[in-house]
Amino acid sequence: MPTNAPEPQPASEVSDKGAAAVRFRGVHKAFGDNVVLRDLDLNVEPGERVVIIGPSGSGKTTILRVLMTLERPDGGTITVGGRHLYHEEGRDGSLRPAGEKHIRSVRSDIGMVFQHFNLFPHMSALENIMLAPVQVHGKSKSEARALGLELLEKVGLAEHANHTPGELSGGQKQRVAIARSLATDPAVMLFDEVTSALDPELVGEVLSVLRDIAEEGSTTMLLVTHEMGFAREVADRVLMFDQGQILEDGTPEEILRNPQEQRTKDFLGAVFEH
Amino acid sequence: MEDLILSEGQYRQLLVGLRVTLSVLGWSFLLGVVLSLSVGVMRLSSNRVVRGVALVYVEFARGISSIILLFIMAYAIPILFGFQQGSRLLLASLALGLNMGGYGAEIVRGSILAVPKGQTEASIALNLTPFQRLRFVVLPQALRIILPPFGNLTIEILKGTALVSLIALTDLMQVVSIIRQQQLANQVSDVTGLFVNVLMIYFVIAQVINGVFRLAERALDRRFSSRPGDLPTLGGPATAAAGAGG
Ligand SMILES: Nc1ncnc2c1ncn2[C@@H]1O[C@H](COP(=O)(O)OP(=O)(O)O)[C@@H](O)[C@H]1O
Numbered sequence: 100m101p102t103n104a105p106e107p108q109p110a111s112e113v114s115d116k117g118a119a120a121v122r123f124r125g126v127h128k129a130f131g132d133n134v135v136l137r138d139l140d141l142n143v144e145p146g147e148r149v150v151i152i153g154p155s156g157s158g159k160t161t162i163l164r165v166l167m168t169l170e171r172p173d174g175g176t177i178t179v180g181g182r183h184l185y186h187e188e189g190r191d192g193s194l195r196p197a198g199e200k201h202i203r204s205v206r207s208d209i210g211m212v213f214q215h216f217n218l219f220p221h222m223s224a225l226e227n228i229m230l231a232p233v234q235v236h237g238k239s240k241s242e243a244r245a246l247g248l249e250l251l252e253k254v255g256l257a258e259h260a261n262h263t264p265g266e267l268s269g270g271q272k273q274r275v276a277i278a279r280s281l282a283t284d285p286a287v288m289l290f291d292e293v294t295s296a297l298d299p300e301l302v303g304e305v306l307s308v309l310r311d312i313a314e315e316g317s318t319t320m321l322l323v324t325h326e327m328g329f330a331r332e333v334a335d336r337v338l339m340f341d342q343g344q345i346l347e348d349g350t351p352e353e354i355l356r357n358p359q360e361q362r363t364k365d366f367l368g369a370v371f372e373h
Numbered sequence: 374m375e376d377l378i379l380s381e382g383q384y385r386q387l388l389v390g391l392r393v394t395l396s397v398l399g400w401s402f403l404l405g406v407v408l409s410l411s412v413g414v415m416r417l418s419s420n421r422v423v424r425g426v427a428l429v430y431v432e433f434a435r436g437i438s439s440i441i442l443l444f445i446m447a448y449a450i451p452i453l454f455g456f457q458q459g460s461r462l463l464l465a466s467l468a469l470g471l472n473m474g475g476y477g478a479e480i481v482r483g484s485i486l487a488v489p490k491g492q493t494e495a496s497i498a499l500n501l502t503p504f505q506r507l508r509f510v511v512l513p514q515a516l517r518i519i520l521p522p523f524g525n526l527t528i529e530i531l532k533g534t535a536l537v538s539l540i541a542l543t544d545l546m547q548v549v550s551i552i553r554q555q556q557l558a559n560q561v562s563d564v565t566g567l568f569v570n571v572l573m574i575y576f577v578i579a580q581v582i583n584g585v586f587r588l589a590e591r592a593l594d595r596r597f598s599s600r601p602g603d604l605p606t607l608g609g610p611a612t613a614a615a616g617a618g619g
Pocket residue numbers: 130133135153154155156157158159160161162
């Protein structure tokens with residue numbers, strides 16, 4: 100054994116390939132006086148599909164953004180696949196704030212799909228997907244192209260490879276965005292209300308792509324969604340979120356069919372009314 | 374009518390001036406673009422010192438009149454650093470380029486800020502480096518917003534080049550006053566022909582600048598629509614049964 104080997108990690112924390120565990124410990128985030136995450140503890144097992152539900156403004160997006168490093172938490176720790184996201188560990192196990200390089204290295208395990216797609220409008224669908232494989236993963240153009248076309252085919256858009264986002268429907272854009280994120284082969288994928296900006300008739304095609312990912316891959320998935328039918332179908336676990344904390348945590352059956360908390364009942368009642 | 378046509382010798386003189394004007398324009402444009410891009414980006418740095426330096430430069434470049442800058446460059450700098458007189462053309466370009474950079478940096482900064490935040494966030498999610506985010510995602514989109522005001526700025530620089538005649542560079546404007554002196558010596562009082570000609574020359578240069586920027590804008594706009602040519606394929610037999618979703 101080399102003496103400077105990394106800390107041994109619990110076997111369950113890291114899987115060989117494809118999935119990683121996510122752990123939030125006492126994560127705190129406020130915008131001014133508005134406390135959005137209150138000492139949040141959250142455990143997601145490797146390969147688990149967790150759906151986060153909750154009223155608007157309860158901090159669901161903020162959880163994903165903090166994990167994607169789009170917002171810095173004010174306190175607490177986050178690990179992905181056993182590695183600290185915002186801290187570097189000293190030999191003695193002490194934590195100090197991580198540098199940009201460390202954050203970047205852990206971030207490579209995480210991917211995110213946004214509510215408003217955020218596709219690059221000056222690139223074709225294929226170019227959008229090829230960017231990270233070429234620039235970040237050092238793949239050759241032709242390798243990246245083959246990967247891009249394979250992913251476009253997977254999301255049913257092979258014939259739109261040369262089209263730019265401006266020429267695609269909302270559902271098509273979101274499927275390209277999903278393919279773009281898949282191209283980086285993240286161990287943890289975050290989906291923030293990826294169907295709520297879509298016309299109702301386009302929701303189905305995006306959900307069906309998500310279902311495929313959930314079925315095939317071993318990727319850990321955190322999904323914020325108001326699509327309760329879909330949640331029941333793909334989720335291993337549903338978290339009801341309210342005022343920056345987990346109000347209820349259980350199987351889809353438990354939370355969606357038989358909620359214990361009054362606020363969960365109210366929320367589900369309001370969602371199902373629509 | 375024929376008073377509007379100058380003599381061959383006079384055109385030859387104007388050509389010499391034109392060459393100087395275009396050189397000053399070219400060098401100061403080049404410097405101005407480099408300064409605009411780098412200082413514009415620096416203005417948005419997360420590092421306070423970098424931001425501060427950029428702000429000081431912008432305020433200086435915009436606050437000092439370009440004539441004063443020109444005189445400093447032409448007379449103070451050569452004495453201080455012992456430059457040759459011959460580099461006066463470059464020093465003049467330096468003055469105008471520094472001036473342009475101050476305005477250009479603010480255009481670049483504003484244009485970068487106008488690119489939706491989601492674009493940067495998506496490129497962070499893809500784990501691009503800060504430089505790659507700028508290079509591949511933000512600047513190509515900002516460029517669309519940058520180009521029109523940069524065209525105007527370049528024409529401002531063209532007009533500004535006339536100032537270099539004040540430090541005895543023989544640009545177009547300087548040649549015009551030389552020709553005028555000669556005309557006066559020959560008792561020619563009508564200045565219409567001379568000035569119509571020089572007006573036309575400046576006008577044509579300005580139109581060329583406009584045209585170049587229009588072309589650049591159009592080339593950029595093409596990036597936002599379908600790529601021409603056949604669909605790329607994976608090779609192997611065409612797998613046409615792709616349209617799965619509804
Ligand atoms: N960048 C920000 N600046 C200030 N307040 C913010 C910011 N982002 C989110 N918030 C606030 O944080 C709270 C939680 O927001 P969010 O995580 O988007 O909730 P959700 O996704 O559950 O609707 C809201 O009150 C929102 O106004």
